[in-house]
Amino acid sequence: MLFKSRLSGLKTLKRTHQLERKRQNYRRCFTKVLFEQLEERALLAAVSWDGGGGDLNWNTPENWSGDVLPGSSDDVTIDVPGDINVLSAGSTTIASLQNTEGFVVAGDLQVSGAVSNSGTIDVQQGRMYLFGGGVSSGSFHTAAGATLGLYGSQILQPTSSVTSAGTVAFGGGPSTVAGTYDVSGTTELGLDNGDQCVVDFSGDVHDFGTLSVRNAMVDFHGNSFSTTNLNFFTPDF
Numbered sequence: 001m002l003f004k005s006r007l008s009g010l011k012t013l014k015r016t017h018q019l020e021r022k023r024q025n026y027r028r029c030f031t032k033v034l035f036e037q038l039e040e041r042a043l044l045a046a047v048s049w050d051g052g053g054g055d056l057n058w059n060t061p062e063n064w065s066g067d068v069l070p071g072s073s074d075d076v077t078i079d080v081p082g083d084i085n086v087l088s089a090g091s092t093t094i095a096s097l098q099n100t101e102g103f104v105v106a107g108d109l110q111v112s113g114a115v116s117n118s119g120t121i122d123v124q125q126g127r128m129y130l131f132g133g134g135v136s137s138g139s140f141h142t143a144a145g146a147t148l149g150l151y152g153s154q155i156l157q158p159t160s161s162v163t164s165a166g167t168v169a170f171g172g173g174p175s176t177v178a179g180t181y182d183v184s185g186t187t188e189l190g191l192d193n194g195d196q197c198v199v200d201f202s203g204d205v206h207d208f209g210t211l212s213v214r215n216a217m218v219d220f221h222g223n224s225f226s227t228t229n230l231n232f233f234t235p236d237f
Contacts, residue, residue, distance in 0.1 A: 048077040049086065049101075058088035070094050072112070078103060078119075096132065105146075123148050123166070130154070133175075142166040144185065150175065158203060170216075173198035182206040190214035 047070045053062035061067050070076045072093040078086055078101050085102035088109055096113035099121060106125040115134035123146045133152030142148045142164035151171040160179030162168060169188040172195060180203055187208045190197035197216040204223050 045071075045074045046077070047074045049080060051080060051084070056084060056086050058086055058092070059090060075113070097130075099138070133172075136160050139163070140168075142168060142183075142185070156203075160203075164209075170199050171195070171197050175199045177201045177203055177205075179203045180206065181208075184209045186210045186212065188212045188214070189218055190216035 045066075047068070048065045049063060050065055051063055052067070053060035055063070057063065059069065061069050064070060070092070073095050075096045075098075076094050077098045079098065080101065083102065085104055087104045087106060089107040091108045093110045093112065095111075096115065097111050098116045099119045101119045103117075103119060103121045105121070105123045105128045108126045108128075110129045111132060113132035115130045115132065115136065117134075117136040117138040117140070119138045121128070121138070121140050123140075123142045125143065125146055127147040127149065129147075129149035129151065131149075131151045133154055135155040135157065137157040137159045139161040140148055140163075144165040146166040147169065148162075148164065148167070149169045149171070151169075152175075153173055154170070154175040154177075156162065156175075156177045156179050158178045160177075162177070162179070162181050162183065164183040165185045167186045167188060168183050171191045175198065177199065181201060182205075184207055187210070189199060189211070190213060195215070197214070198218075199216065200219045200221075202219075202222055205220060
């Protein structure tokens with residue numbers, strides 16, 4: 001009887017340990033799922049300009065909601081009452097951009113997702129690459145020596161304008177330029193990666209400057225068209 005009692009006690013102890021292990025595993029799994037959910041929610045952040053830093057500098061954390069600079073996974077909105085001109089310098093990557101204000105780029109800015117610009121984007125120095133397409137009714141300007149990259153499916157509405165003494169590059173598509181296009185610098189159509197670039201210029205094209213075409217399908221049917229140099233390249237791929 002004593003042997004059976006001890007054996008029964010050992011079995012009960014074993015079951016208790018098994019239940020405790022299951023509880024621990026459940027807690028670990030629950031904690032992991034909760035952490036992943038919180039991490040995913042944190043990564044998909046919407047960040048907006050509030051100007052709390054008292055200046056117009058992109059790199060001042062207090063100018064943004066949450067007092068944290070936008071990062072590569074953030075959807076950024078610059079839209080406040082009145083007219084402002086936000087300055088972005090240095091190197092920055094964000095997920096998307098919605099701009100209704102004046103926005104000056106004086107460094108390297110990459111936007112991996114869609115861009116909506118109903119304000120003014122002025123690339124004074126460096127490069128601004130818009131990789132995810134978008135729909136814009138505002139204006140883009142690029143200074144001499146600077147680059148504006150319009151990639152993916154860019155829809156520039158009839159009220160939009162692109163003026164540049166620097167470089168404007170198109171890749172991918174299809175893109176539509178229905179507004180005014182006046183570039184005295186360089187327009188690059190297509191990339192050397194084998195992907196065809198498709199652009200429809202249906203607005204007023206006042207100048208292309210130097211037009212370089214690489215593996216591109218381009219349609220011009222606006223009211224005017226002129227270019228000082230036309231270069232066709234055979235891509236190496």
